[in-house]
Amino acid sequence: MIKLTIVPVSILLFSMVVCASQDDILMGDFEGKSYEDWKVEGTAFGRKPATGTLPGQDVVSGFKGRGLANSFLGGNEATGTLTSPEFQIKSNYINFLIGGGKSKGTRIDLLNGDGHYIMSIASGNQSESLEWASWDTSGRIGKWARLRIVDESTGEHILVDHIYRSDTPKVAPLLYLQKAAHGRAKTSISISLLKEQQQNVW
Numbered sequence: 001m002i003k004l005t006i007v008p009v010s011i012l013l014f015s016m017v018v019c020a021s022q023d024d025i026l027m028g029d030f031e032g033k034s035y036e037d038w039k040v041e042g043t044a045f046g047r048k049p050a051t052g053t054l055p056g057q058d059v060v061s062g063f064k065g066r067g068l069a070n071s072f073l074g075g076n077e078a079t080g081t082l083t084s085p086e087f088q089i090k091s092n093y094i095n096f097l098i099g100g101g102k103s104k105g106t107r108i109d110l111l112n113g114d115g116h117y118i119m120s121i122a123s124g125n126q127s128e129s130l131e132w133a134s135w136d137t138s139g140r141i142g143k144w145a146r147l148r149i150v151d152e153s154t155g156e157h158i159l160v161d162h163i164y165r166s167d168t169p170k171v172a173p174l175l176y177l178q179k180a181a182h183g184r185a186k187t188s189i190s191i192s193l194l195k196e197q198q199q200n201v202w
């Protein structure tokens with residue numbers, strides 16, 4: 001006789017949740033007292049993550065935990081970059097929170113092992129509230145890459161937090177030159193990959 005084992009639905013649901021998160025790998029949450037293995041250049045990001053709003057800045061919201069990368073240290077005039085260690089792309093997506101300026105002077109780059117662009121995003125929400133964005137990296141699994149958070153603008157700044165690799169996109173993945181806009185001009189979302197950088201894709 002075949003014996004059937006009845007598993008409570010609650011245990012099944014818990015197992016599904018655990019499985020769904022097993023592939024998520026945190027790459028940058030900026031919760032420490034330093035940027036750890038991220039390389040810091042320039043002055044805009046300081047020597048350690050910000051704990052939120054910096055002096056002279058409107059209230060920053062939408063980041064996770066106690067810290068984030070905030071390039072407003074020294075005001076909009078300051079510039080600098082944060083570059084991650086090299087990593088191998090092993091997941092279908094990279095998700096992250098981003099806010100701040102809309103120009104390409106404030107952006108996140110995904111660079112290949114030679115330092116050439118794979119993808120780039122300028123936030124464009126033009127506010128101090130961070131929002132989710134996702135990159136589709138499924139076509140580049142096995143390749144080596146780095147992330148670079150860039151503020152080379154003297155009129156804007158960038159906010160970034162909670163970067164993680166996952167097999168699940170947090171939001172609809174960005175496409176080349178994707179643009180979405182809604183609401184009033186001041187609060188509109190305009191996310192775009194930079195035209196000239198498409199030429200450098202692997």
Ligand SMILES: [Ca+2]
Pocket residue numbers: 029030031063064065066067068161162
């Ligand atoms: Ca954080």
